[in-house]
Amino acid sequence: MSTTRTNAARRARTTPDQHESLRVWLRLLACSNTVEGTVRSRLRDEFGITLPRFDVLAQLDAAARDDVQGLTMSELSRRLMVTNGNLTGLIERLVEEGLVNRAASTTDRRSQIVRLSAAGRRALNAMAPRHEQWIDDMFAELSVDDRTQLYALLGKLRASVKLSLSRENDS
Numbered sequence: 001m002s003t004t005r006t007n008a009a010r011r012a013r014t015t016p017d018q019h020e021s022l023r024v025w026l027r028l029l030a031c032s033n034t035v036e037g038t039v040r041s042r043l044r045d046e047f048g049i050t051l052p053r054f055d056v057l058a059q060l061d062a063a064a065r066d067d068v069q070g071l072t073m074s075e076l077s078r079r080l081m082v083t084n085g086n087l088t089g090l091i092e093r094l095v096e097e098g099l100v101n102r103a104a105s106t107t108d109r110r111s112q113i114v115r116l117s118a119a120g121r122r123a124l125n126a127m128a129p130r131h132e133q134w135i136d137d138m139f140a141e142l143s144v145d146d147r148t149q150l151y152a153l154l155g156k157l158r159a160s161v162k163l164s165l166s167r168e169n170d171s
Helices: 003-013 016-047 051-065 073-080 084-096 118-138 144-170
Strands: 100-104 112-116
Touching (some): 016 118, 051 084, 051 100, 051 112, 051 118, 073 084, 084 100, 112 118
Antiparallel strands (some): 100 112
């Protein structure tokens, strides 16, 4: 059988939904990359800051709003989903710029507690509304119901991924 016929026979046996998960993943990745790339360039152009630096400031602000008095490097790396090694240099530069404060933990001298400084809070307060507006603008063609449904579906996807990984680890 020729290659052309073999490929045609294979396509004939393939149902449209067999590749749907891959198509959804690629679409999700394309959307995520587009949004992230746009936010990265706008943060750089308007505020002279990188997305990782913005993310650190935002996580420290979120912790403060939850009445958490700073985060350890390990907690911060977990929240940002990066390694401690990737975070160390970033925090060092933010300390040098006066955007965050770092001090030894009172309960564990080996741990460093990182907090948003007053200057870091002012910087974040200037950036956060613009960041939110950019996201709102990019999602503007979706109705509130669309966004609610997408959020719920992404929650189901996250649970499905975790379950799949759990099963894989149990094997």
